[in-house]
Amino acid sequence: MPEKKSILIGCDDTTVLTQVLSILSAIADFTFSIAAVSRASDLYSNTQSLLPDLIILCFRRNQPVINDTHFNLNKIDTPILCLTQNYECESTCWSKNCIIFTHPYKHIHNADFLIYRIKSIFQLKKAESTTGTSASFAEEARQKSNDSTTRELSHYVMELDQKVEILQKVKTRISYLYPNVNDAIRKELMSIVNSIKTVADDTKLWDDFKIYFEQSNPDFLLTLAKKHPSLSSKDLKYCCYIKMNMSNHDITNLLGINQDSVRTHKYRLKKKLTLEKEQDIISYLRTVS
DSSP states (O other): OOEEEEEEEEEHHHHHHHHHHHHHHHTEEEEEEEEEESSSSHHHHEEEOOSEEEEEEOSOHHHHTSSSHHHHSSOEEEEEEEETTTTGGGSOOOTTEEHHHHHHHHTTHHHHHHHHHHHHHHHHHHHHHHHHHHHHHHHHHHHHHHHHHHHHHHHHHHHHHHHHHHHHHHHHHHHHHHHGGOHHHHHHHHHHHHHHHHHHOOOOHHHHHHHHHHHTTTTTHHHHHHTTOOHHHHHHHHHHHTTTTHHHHHHHHTTTTOOOHHHHHHHHHHHHTTTTTSSHHHHHHHHHO
């Protein structure tokens, strides 16, 4: 018989609530008792009275709810799953007294993705009840969340670099066509090439990467840049890759360079970080927070 679970949903959008309820109904492993509130002010009192197994937050803005004094001043052992909007940075959905997971709202149409996230949380809860230690659950939950964010970040980085690589190939192809066309088409091709240069060299790609990276590694780049002001943007990017446990092979594939180049840059980077010969750069970067 499916296990009975209780879920409290905080949502101020009827359409989103309907989507979430539809997804929950598709999870055959569990049966649910579900309560929903549309006001953040009702959330804490219902949490205390219902003692749910999971809280799902899908307000138009979750951060004010997380910042509520009840959540900040009182320890809540119930895991919270926040559906974050595009304009809402996931790293802000954090509280020292709550165990919080995040799930991008843009992926809500991928029901399997959300179902997997919910099942994972319940599995961790089950492990907690087996060991009898809520601290163990909190540690596993945070690790699970960080691992998931790192996987998503790695995928995001790969997508960015692949897009730039494709644009460069288009630019090369245009250079072959350029001598064989009339002036009007040449002018149009040059316009396309200039657009590609702007996109490929756009610092916004790096800015976007930093936003994603800092969700799982808050203040890492800021602290590192303050301690080592001589580091360039390229150096900082390498430090991020190393912090993400990317191997030389991974970085080679990501940047389209050979492993000798990666090793050379790591060697120079180690000198910039003023590390001793016997010091490991990976271990050092893990200490930076």
